[in-house]
Amino acid sequence: MMKDSSKIFSGYKALGFVSNHVPLVLRYINRRKENLAITVIGKSFNTYSCGKLALLSTSSPHPEEIKCITADAYLVFTGCKNIIYSWQRGTELKHVYHGHEKDVHLLMPFGPHLLSVDEDSVLKVWEIKSETLFLELYFNNNTFQITTILHPNTYLNKILLGSEQGSMQLWNIRTCKLIYTFTGWNTPITALEQAPAIDVVGVGLGSGDIIIHNLKYDEVVMKFNQEWGPVTALSFRTDGQPIMASASSLGHIALWDLEQQQLQSQLRGAHQEAVTGMKYFPDEPLLITSSSDNSLKVWIFDLPDGSGRVLRHREGHRAPPTKIQFYGLLAENILSASHDSTLRSFSTIGDNLNKSLGQASFDRKLAKKKGVLHDQRKMPPILDFSAETFREKDWDNIVACHRNLAMVTTWSYGRCTMGQHKLLHKRFKGQKGVVALCVNMSSCGNFVFIGYNTGHVDKFNVQSGIHRESYGKVKAHDASVRGISTDGLNQIVITGGGDRFLKFWKFKGGDLLEEVSLEFGVCELKLHRESAMLAVACDDFTVLVVDIETRRIVRTFHEHFSRITSLAFSSDARWLIVASMDSSIKTWDLPSGTLIDCFLTPTVCTSLTLSQTGEYLATTLADNLGIYLWSNVTLYSHISLWPLPVDYEPQLLDLPSVLIEHNRTQQSSTSDDLHEGLEEDEFVEFKSPEQISKDLVTLSLLPQSRWQNLLNLDIIKERNKPKDPPKAPKAAPFFLPVIQGLEPKLTNLSKDETIKSKTFSWKARPLSPFGLIIQECMKNGNYVSVFLELKRMSPSAIDIEMRSLSPENGGSVELMIGFLRALEEEMKSNKDFELIQSYFGLFLKLHGSIVSSNSDMCKILCELSCEQEKAWQRLQLKLNQTLCLATYIKNAVL
Template sequence: MSCPSQIFTGFRALGFVSNHIPLAVRHHQKHKENYVVTCVGKAFHTYNCSRLGIVSVSNLHPDQITCLAVDAYLVFTACNNVIYAYTRGREVAHTFTGHEKSVHCLLPFGRHLISVDELSCVCVWDIATEECYLEMQFDNSCFRVSAAIHPSTYLNKVLFASQQGALQLWNVHTNKLLYTFPGWGSAVTALEQAPAVDVVAVGLSSGCVVVHNIRYDEKLMSFTQDWGPVTAISFRTDGHPVMVTGSPAGHIALWNLEEKKLQSQMRDAHCSSVTGLQCLQSEPLLVTSSPDNSVKVWIFDQPDGGGRLLRQRTGHSAPPTKVCYHGNTGQTLLTAAQDSTLRSFSTVHDRLDRSLGRASYNKKATKRLGLKNDTYMMPPIIDFASEPSRQSDWDSVIACHRGKLMVTTWHLQRSTMGSHHLKPTEKQERRQTRAVCVAITSCGNFGLVGYSSGHVDIYNMQSGLHRGSYGTPTAHKGAVRGVATDGLNQVTITAGADTCVKFWKFKTKELMETLTLDCQISRMTLHRDSSMLAVALDDFSVTVVDIDTRRTVRIFAGHTNTVTDMTFRSDARWLITSSMDSTVRTWDLPSGRLIDCFLIDSAVTSLTLSPTGDFLATTHVDDLGVYLWSNMTLYTHVALRPLAADFEPQVMDVPSTSRRSQGVIEEQEDDREKEQYVESDFKSPEQISNELVTLSLLPNSRWQNLLSLDVIKERNKPKQPPKVPKAAPFFLPTVPGLELMFAKSTDDDKEEKTTSDVTIDRLLPLSAFAQLLHNSKDEIDYGTAMEKLKQLGPSAIDAELRQLGPDAGGSVELLVDFLHMLSYQLQTNRDFELTQAYLGLFLKLHGDTVATEPTLVEAAGQLQEAQSATWQRLEESFNQSLCLVNYFKSAVL
């Protein structure tokens, strides 16, 4: 199946940290390090606890991961009804199939694995053999399994909990029910083994936590939290008798087991439910995860025994609304989301990601109240603009918020919200007015704001003062849909819902010209270097305007729904547009034609192309991530032809968080099998790989100057005639050579030299190489002929190829055989440089004959196809390698 896009291919996704699947913590004994495993949809991430740095990203699953578990060696994931066991955090070591429904619970149990599906079918697997040796079926109406644990020191025993509230202790070796606990009248949502033997903690949907002794079926103590069901339970093992519980409200409670009371609360630990919670072994640290796309590490060093946030890794907790590249390096992305936050993502490394905070009317009050109870939070950002020119001096980002007149500024280097709230001077006249679009000048000194009332104001970014307005009294009769300035601060361009694009003098604010379009304007984008202005209309078409001549130069029609965003390539040859029809289209401005189009399952809300042209970044409806698409034209040859009018776009899968192949996971060998090396003498193969070419390793003098033999012979021609040696007695034959030596003649020599030899030589004029070509019937003979040719010097090779022609005693059939030999060499990918040199010399000597003979033309066509296929593969490898080398040379870490 061909790629849905000729230009773009999925690279990787940014901004994903965790989802609703609880985290898992594993301890690596060799590294002496704890690792946190979180789920991000179809893949899972592994972080180290020391810095929360990402260690590995798994391969992509066929569907969403439904549950996660770990042991000392493997990571287990369930995808629908299939279970995978990973080693090294990314390689599939085992696959378990047999469930009919999706698996929602996994429990590693020694060398076994216990899994539970939605039908409450429990399977016990042998991890090494991938066999299910025990299967138990529970009735969902009576006992729907919701959790399972292996009690410490209980051999072959597993405790199952149900949504009906009852618990059952089973021996999975003998398949016997040992005991049934009646429960406490509420569904069990969490189970956890306590540090004490025979004691488990049971979390209920009523908010009650019961610490129970399963050996004597005795309730030791119980606690009740007021925040809803218990979502997770963990125990501290660093010498403090403390139990930690999570809640759907994002709060965490710490219970003192000795005093049987609430010790401390960690309110607003997360913005959403605390689904994952784990205390690290013998350390005063707690790791939590939540569907708010965050993982946090807490340290218990507060006076009341509570936890303090030590480190965290977060992403947007709500879908992004706008994405834009900042600066000219193409390494920094700015994103605004519906959670009212502004974030900076790095395309180089995740450790460079930063959060600029959440928009607030009063930052000091927000810090005092906390994010959860913040009453000063501003609505989400709907549009922003950035400029790096003066970012070290003052605020370099300006943003407008949904339904608000106030415009905020942000300081990127300090990673914080700015000190200015930009408002017009006549606030009383604009009570129902809201800011809808913003722009910032190329010098970074001024910010422009367009309002729903038709006003366009300009502010000073350093002082935040109002510096004037465009129009008397308004710039447009309807809402302003776009505002921009040229690169020299000479012209200001505004677009409104009144179908007008107006050009103003930046300093005097006088109207220069008005361009009226056929339909209302929805948005606009300016490319300053080329003076090209893209205007999206409500009829789903895009109009390109030249702001120098102020005329329409292109009109692109093809979208079937509202255009959501537009971006130019750095040289303004491409215009890339996205729409609510879930298509991304690439238009060629010089030809005015559509050259690329592909579909995405979720519509694009915003997109931007990097200044270097290497990545296209997109955000999507109801999606927390930012997706990067690689521009294939930078490292491979792409034939960009206009698409037909009836072209049907294909759906392209969004990339995963891994930079590796986006294909479905495949089984690979286990680490122990890879470490079993066989000691043997190394022997270099004739051909390294079918995807590469192998050189002959002959000296360059044997093939590099074949096309210049005539020049070399002319240059080396002696200037003086050769001297005649002194005459020897006519009856003494001499041996040819540098020294004068007499040859000893024998009677045998006289007998061997007869006239019949001369006759035979004249009847067989072909050389040994020509005879091999003449007798060649299969590929083995072609290899023998090539080996014969490799033994000759440059002059001998030239003579051999000349003798193949009809004028020198050869024939057309010999020329055809020689072309077939070269085609065979290209197919085997061996002796690549020799093949090219021999081909060049052959065409130089017999080019005219090849052009006149039909059989030679046909053979030359086959050779051309083989040559093109081989060189295209090499060119792709060369371009990709050069692209990586240039990227590593220019990357600033």
């Protein structure tokens, strides 16, 4: 991806991805005391907390689609084409293993080793830490094509391999010997699972048979058969109940009682497509399943008959979306219609706020009774819809038209269900070939306008579903109506058709006010109600901007080279964003009429919408299940937008991942701190203060009493001064020498000693030990011992030593400069941050006048200020990142 592929938009995150055809992985983390589920979503994988199915992390994108995944207590392993990756904490790439010539399709951790099998049935054993190859085994696909792999419990250094031919082999990977070959059942082995009993495994076959097999005696203990096709997954309960679950390619799950050797219950329609992964929680009556229908479900078995019910689930669209629209003014929800005939709401805040409005059905009550999977009255996909929030609590506030249908359906966002009305004019009853192509709701939420391929335009009341009026004498247009818009005051209705006319109608009464002739037919309309600007996409790939007040074309944009697929205005109507079939998304500046931004997407953008806040651009792509959010960079930083040159070549913009995109170079430490301890049950490497101080600042950990009150020592001494003045001790006779102190003592003089004169000789006061340390450090250039000495002193001693640095107290200017140099060196090390500030403040308080009059010390002060500003900016950046992250997590309600 080029750095400047888009000036305005940057990848934020993707919505709607849960799982695909790769089986899930379940792992238990001792530190969290919780199970984590890992699902693959194309080029990345998600990690969910099974407690609430909250999304914890998303890996970085792989070069290609992930083919297989597994995990142990420390790492997650993924196979992408012929390369294997290992990930720590779900986001940090730890190891890469090269060596396979074909795509890897099976992975299994085996203690300190990793087993991998490619499509040529080449089995390799890797040393995980050293990334070296330990063992390599070759199998012939014609005689033994490996399809499954398992390590039986208590079988030291042994693995069990299942084949496409139906036979099994038990190998000792330490001695590289084949121990035993099981004849098998002449049908592909699709699943292998360890049973709670030793020496017993469950074998799922492509014929639908399930074999409980004893490896020690090579005997079939029991046999079952599911009538739904191949067994896609097996799992055994370990909470004391003798239950085995088997999954099928039709989305059903069977529960088998191993004691009675019979079918206990069924979960029909557990998923709408094949169940690809299934695991019982250790020692719990919970089962987690994943499917290629983009869903993840947790089942609990607490019903009297032993059957299960859905406890928690996460799901998205099963088919690519057809149209999206931001719902509301706060950019918190996105309405999305899909080819699977469902209407969903995706939250930009957190996945737990997503909700489904249901699947479109001709008979909603019958569909609810028989289930979505068995709904034979399912309606075609929604191609266009319109929603208003004004009457959300009163009646249905969403209307939608369907593929090849004249009937228009209503939906309720507040009740999350399909509405009670199906709007169809009586003239179309019994007619074939009539299709509703476009719909639009009035801003008041009371009326809906429907355009048909016959050229008719009808207005219905949303609350009652009653037809109110039609536009035109017979019909509004001579060709199909392809776009409808209404102004914000319910005064004008604008329609555009394939007959090359743009018509303006009176809202009430349906009188034609004016018509504008165009060179080509209308493809799509988009009205910005606040500014009265109407964008018109035409069949010749041009986009017109029409002022609906004056009914004049004010802007024309020709630089599109394929059919227009979607239009969107910015909230202030300064930008018009256009998506076309050539996979480009262009941003036009309306005041200047110039192209200011353009980028390419991997596939065609089928629909786009811009939030009312201008914060997000949401897009959907062809053959893609997700909704991609792009953040508007101009809201957060100053960017100069200039017209793009004529020869500008747009660049491909990488799609955002499921979690928020981070700047890897600046925020890698923040990302590691976020996920540290979330997933891994491993020893966290210790970081010393020296290591931490490279990116942050460290504190001294000294008690606050040692440094916090240095600036207030004079106040403290004044406050602690005794109320009565101290009494002078009784004086000794004048002829006796006395040693002064708290308790005066007489001096014992020898015969040879004489009493010296009491006259004091004014000689230079010697330097204190602290001053001598500063002098020594100035000679060798290492000031570490200065701060070591200060840390040992009490606050009063520090105050005395600071005062003694000045020339009038026995010090010198050189000593003061040396102390400032010591402060500078310690500040560069990013350690003892609070001590430096305290000592620096005391120094300036005591010697501010001397420092200000000395040019050398003023220069050092400037250097100190720069170092302090660098340290604070670095710390402020980390604090801002942490606050933003905490705010996001709080809003997401994980």
